[in-house]
Amino acid sequence: xxxxxxxxxxxxxxxxxxxxxxxxxxxxxxxxxxxxxxxxxxxxxxxxxxxxxxxxxxxxxxxxxxxxxxxxxxxxxxxxxxxxxxxxxxxxxxxxxxxxxxxxxxxxxxx
Numbered sequence: 001x002x003x004x005x006x007x008x009x010x011x012x013x014x015x016x017x018x019x020x021x022x023x024x025x026x027x028x029x030x031x032x033x034x035x036x037x038x039x040x041x042x043x044x045x046x047x048x049x050x051x052x053x054x055x056x057x058x059x060x061x062x063x064x065x066x067x068x069x070x071x072x073x074x075x076x077x078x079x080x081x082x083x084x085x086x087x088x089x090x091x092x093x094x095x096x097x098x099x100x101x102x103x104x105x106x107x108x109x110x111x
Contacts, residue, residue, distance in 0.1 A: 079106050
């Protein structure tokens with residue numbers, strides 16, 4: 001019985017010593033996950049930065065539309081005149097070479 005206890009004690013000491021010298025796989029895995037997380041955060045930051053630059057370039061600014069509502073373009077006046085003369089939206093679209101949706105939008109903005 002004493003021999004069994006001594007053998008178990010010796011095995012446990014050997015296992016404890018081996019655990020100190022073996023590579024910790026969890027630390028390696030944790031480092032890999034941390035590196036992956038940092039690279040994802042960096043990519044996300046770069047993408048957000050690019051999106052912000054694109055938004056600034058593509059979104060219209062208020063000074064781009066610095067005209068008054070009293071000034072109407074020649075095309076808007078022509079559409080208004082044709083509509084007041086009784087032409088349909090389809091006819092106006094054909095006469096001005098503008099699609100029907102845009103004609104409707106111009107007429108809607110005049111109301």
